[in-house]
Amino acid sequence: MIDAMSGLPLFSFLWPEMLWLLGFVLVLGAAYVWLDARRRRVAVHYPALRTVGLTPTGGAGWRRHVSPVLALLALSALIFAIARPQAVLMLPSRIETVMLVMDLSGSMRAQDVKPTRIRAAQQAAKVLLDAQPSGVKVGVVAMAATAAVAQAPSRNREDVASAIDRLKPQGGTALGNGLLIALTTLLPEATTDAALLMDDDIPPQKTADALGGDDKRPGAYASGAIVLFSDGESNAGPAVAQAAQLAAAHGVRIYTVGVGTTDGVVLSVDGWSARVKLDEQVLKQVADITGAEYFRLEDASQLRKVYRALSARLAFDKRNQVEITAFFAALGALLAGCAGLLSLWWFGRVL
Secondary structure, X not given: OEOOOOOOEOEEEXXXXXXXXXXXHHHHHHHHHHHHHHHHHHHHHOHHHHHHOOOOOHHHOOHHHHXXXXXXXXXXXXXXXXXXXXXXXXXXXXXXXXXXXXXXXXXXXXXXXXXXHHHHHHHHHHHHHHHOOOOOEEEEEEEOOOEEEEEEEEOOXXXXXXXXXXXXXXXXXXXXXXXXXXXXXXXXHHHHHHHXXXXXXXXXXXXXXXXXXXXOOOOOOOOEEEEEEEOOOOOOOOOHHHHXXXXXXXXXXXXXXXXXXXXXXXXXXXXXXXXXXXXXXXHHHHHHHXXXXXEEEOOHHHHXXXXXXXXXXXXXXXXXXXXXXXXXXHHHHHHHHHHHHHHHHHHOOOO
């Protein structure tokens, strides 16, 4: 079986050829069944032998089989250990930098999320900020018609929180630009590819063909991540999907938090009115492309739920194959010890 997130087999062996030794376990099991049946036949034909303990007694019952079964299981576990099993485990990711991308478009003034979309996003961002370990740097990208770094990655939580509080809704939405600015801040080596995407004079197809990246699997970059707070609408800048593909090529995950409701609300600003809705499809696409996850924030009461989910993903986001030979070796030793002790206790002998 393959882990879809990491591309690694969930369970494998370094020396699978050693598993043929399990055939001996089957032979021993069959031999035990044959010997037990033979003793039973002897007991039927020579009942007097029971009095001197040469045949099994009915009083022992199921206990006669416990120790042999445990011994066979112990042998199987030890053979598995010889084959050196590996399993995909979730490990702490040693994340060093988190970039928060805040959508400041006019639609973020909508009040379908109380008190407003932008205020709910700011609250969620600050809760996530407080949850990060002291050694993790957090940066902020402000994104409207253009995008810029509002706070360079810093370990000073007060500076980052102040930068988040200063953000105000503006006009336009360049979602792709916001992601690219966050990516180049996180990984300066992606600047050249990001510049190609931002160049309006280059046709989209030619730009896509020119992009290189590191050709890593999505999520391979374990030292940083991007978290986007947005309602998903974009009307300027490069295509959002291309920005996500570039991030994926560099192994960077983009977690997306949808702020708003799918039904939306009519927003009136400066004499014009329009219904603004949460575009979940765009946000889910960004998360899927980069091997991350999408979350939805409909109201302030869900803020804690989103925070817990995001914190868990950022803290344990590294999948790695770990050899678990010691586990099977210890299990085999434990089962063998139990088999011997139970036999000694019940019958006064070791097996």
